[in-house]
Amino acid sequence: MKTVLFCDFDGTISRRDVGYSIFHHFSNGKNDELLPDWKAGRISTRECLLREAEMVHASAEDIYRYVDQFELDRGFADFVARCDKSRVPLFITSDGLDFYIRRLLEKNDLAHLEFTSNIGRVQNGGIEISFPVENKSCRRCGTCKGERIQRFREEAGEPHRVIFVGDGYSDVCATREADIIFAKKDLARYCLANDISYLGYDTFFDVSLLLVQHGYLLDEE
Numbered sequence: 001m002k003t004v005l006f007c008d009f010d011g012t013i014s015r016r017d018v019g020y021s022i023f024h025h026f027s028n029g030k031n032d033e034l035l036p037d038w039k040a041g042r043i044s045t046r047e048c049l050l051r052e053a054e055m056v057h058a059s060a061e062d063i064y065r066y067v068d069q070f071e072l073d074r075g076f077a078d079f080v081a082r083c084d085k086s087r088v089p090l091f092i093t094s095d096g097l098d099f100y101i102r103r104l105l106e107k108n109d110l111a112h113l114e115f116t117s118n119i120g121r122v123q124n125g126g127i128e129i130s131f132p133v134e135n136k137s138c139r140r141c142g143t144c145k146g147e148r149i150q151r152f153r154e155e156a157g158e159p160h161r162v163i164f165v166g167d168g169y170s171d172v173c174a175t176r177e178a179d180i181i182f183a184k185k186d187l188a189r190y191c192l193a194n195d196i197s198y199l200g201y202d203t204f205f206d207v208s209l210l211l212v213q214h215g216y217l218l219d220e221e
């Protein structure tokens, strides 16, 4: 069976949660008021992002300067190379915003990676949010990762082993669709609380090692 990988971006590929940090920094922490309601599912990601964006008043220059300080997981570039060699496709599924994902991938020579996310336009002294993908049934996510995986399966034409790597509540829908889940932080806690089996990891070096051990990735870079 062929293998395919879906990876979350914020806090998974990037070491820290870039989207949260941007809103936290440029709202002077006011966005934290929304998080308990979002984590409990009382407000959707769409509502949360739109309200967070209203709190941001900053120039594009300031926003991009802030974005540039974020680093990727130190094992990620190596992991991408290994997936390439093994001919395992890797898709980034984010419920964050395209502008900082693109910026950070470009900075790390990974601009060729495909990703789906919500759209954030850095303009008019702030961030304007839009949602390019209409979810079929999910009312929780901005751009649902579970539905992204479903769409892949429908279009693939043959069965795939789907591996998902994530770290937070925006990954919950993906856990229902993936065959193998790598989880840390909030996502690991969610899996534990809901009896979902997962593999723990800290960096992409760990993910790599386990996938090589299972024979899903080649043991060479």
Ligand SMILES: [Mg+2]
Binding pocket: 008, 009, 010, 011, 012, 166, 167, 168, 170
């Ligand atoms: Mg995340």
Ligand SMILES: [Zn+2]
Binding pocket: 138, 139, 140, 141, 143, 144, 145, 146, 147, 173
């Ligand atoms: Zn969803």
